[in-house]
Amino acid sequence: MPKRATIQDVARAAGVSVTTVSRYLNGRYESMSEKTREKIAAIIAELGYRPNALAKGLKAQRTETVGAIVVNMSYPFCVGFLRAFSRTLGAAGYHLMVAESEGDAKRERQLIESFVANRVEAIALQTSGANNDYLEELAREMPVVLVDRAFALPHAYAIGTNNRDASREIAWQLFDLGYDRVVYLTEDERGIPTRTDRLEGYLDACRVALREPVVMRVRRGDPSSFHEALARVDACARKARTAVYTANGLVLMECYRPLRALGHKVPVQLGIATFDQPDWADLVDPPVTCVRQPVEEMGEAAGRIITARLRGEGVTAEVLVVPSTVAMRGSTGRG
Amino acid sequence: MPKRATIQDVARAAGVSVTTVSRYLNGRYESMSEKTREKIAAIIAELGYRPNALAKGLKAQRTETVGAIVVNMSYPFCVGFLRAFSRTLGAAGYHLMVAESEGDAKRERQLIESFVANRVEAIALQTSGANNDYLEELAREMPVVLVDRAFALPHAYAIGTNNRDASREIAWQLFDLGYDRVVYLTEDERGIPTRTDRLEGYLDACRVALREPVVMRVRRGDPSSFHEALARVDACARKARTAVYTANGLVLMECYRPLRALGHKVPVQLGIATFDQPDWADLVDPPVTCVRQPVEEMGEAAGRIITARLRGEGVTAEVLVVPSTVAMRGSTGRG
């Protein structure tokens, strides 16, 4: 690894001072002779010189880098969010550092700290909620945006969707469509606001519709937990029109095949609906009714808030709720 | 934004020199009194001090950061790759900067340069191929790994799959299964090695099987281009058993519904196969035959190569081919 050229090297080779080179680098040509400018340009090209952003950042106290911490980069929510976030920031000239917490609070904390050490200018994260004290402190010093699992925290921004309302709405519609039973499949919701909210929404709907809620908890990656849930669905469906409503697309994905394999007619005997809009929802037959989360809008909003704040503009909305919408499809007999 | 505490602040508050604090930070406790150590620890906690990684990096000439440039973070290939890459690097203590080139060569170049300016210690990228000269130069100074669209470049590493062989294999199997026509749907392949290789593989199979190739070029996001392709498929399928083979999962996704809407019986009249393994391949009925690209292995390999190189270990394999495998499913009448 040959050492990279520095501004000193350029200055020396061009026979000027580092100041002049620095001026050149920052586009302050107005006070510089044509000749000097050309000379410097030539040397830079020749040396393949690239200014050291670390040195610049150290001096300027600005890194033009923003950090994002998600639970898992391959979760559809995160994919959509990160893409929109990255685009918005990229357009404003910021770099993006990405890391995965795997939902682990300690790891999340470490990641935040190491982002801070790297002097990211802002952080967006899908937090476990266990580091709220630290985040609250941090939010005093830099823009902090909590997405998805959006806890209300002083000084921090929160971007999420109306999980409870949308969940209530879709569950309600399922009852309204004539499904006597709606079986709700969720992962362990404790400590995860999106999940508790969606569950609450479902329970709200049951209350209003005067139906007995049926909540089955599953663990992704553990087929036996799904077996149990599906056995319950099967039992219900034999007695009355039943709908399965899953708390997110990944849960539905994991049980979709065995669910269909039960053999009940969709949508007549069995309805299927899910929170999230998996990209395959329209490909299966019949297409799956779902709650469309405006993931990209959230990413964009997060990017906009951060760039605005870093530009020194006050951003008012501390809690942004981007509403989800229900998309009725054939899997519930309408659409 | 209150200024963050510096090592100076800590030293002053603890009544010791910055040298001592630096020693503490780097775990060199052996030559330090118990009392000093505790004092420093207390002050650091009190001040919420976080060492400035920029200053450290500037001094040490190491940023512990690696860059990745992909075409589009939401492409299934990139999602899988980035996740595995990020995990592997994260485990080795590296940070990851991610950016999207959108397949644009100029943008790609800018991104590389700005990564270089930020002194990333290595770069992995899905390149357009237009910056090969620059990349070749760069590869002399730092580990450069070309993934997916893997051009062979001196000093750089290339990680890809056996696109041509796998494509030939699946096309050949389609003929073997009794499909008289195999219609190949691809996006414009010019300049993109993965696409040309897959096309070549298909053509190879046609040659060997003595069949007329039928190549239809589509543009994602442009329905009319798909209409045309599907009309051709329809015409073929009316005359003889026909299979559709798409160059990647996104192309298949975009035409899957209209394809099924043509009404031909799958797999009897119409076979369906694709390169890539979309996550929904098993959810539709019948499940879709596909070429499984070991995306995660590529990400892991890229991470391993980079960490090994940065650890100073010589890494030999300059071109790594991670083989894809054909998964026969019901959409082609076997599996």
Added chain:
DNA sequence: TTGAAAGCGCTAACAA
């Protein structure tokens, strides 16, 4: 066991 000081590559205030 501790500290002074040089220097990493850059910017900008001040001077010429």
Added chain:
DNA sequence: TTGTTAGCGCTTTCAA
């Protein structure tokens, strides 16, 4: 139009 120099926050050599 150009240059000198201090300093951003840290590590490390050398000295005490």
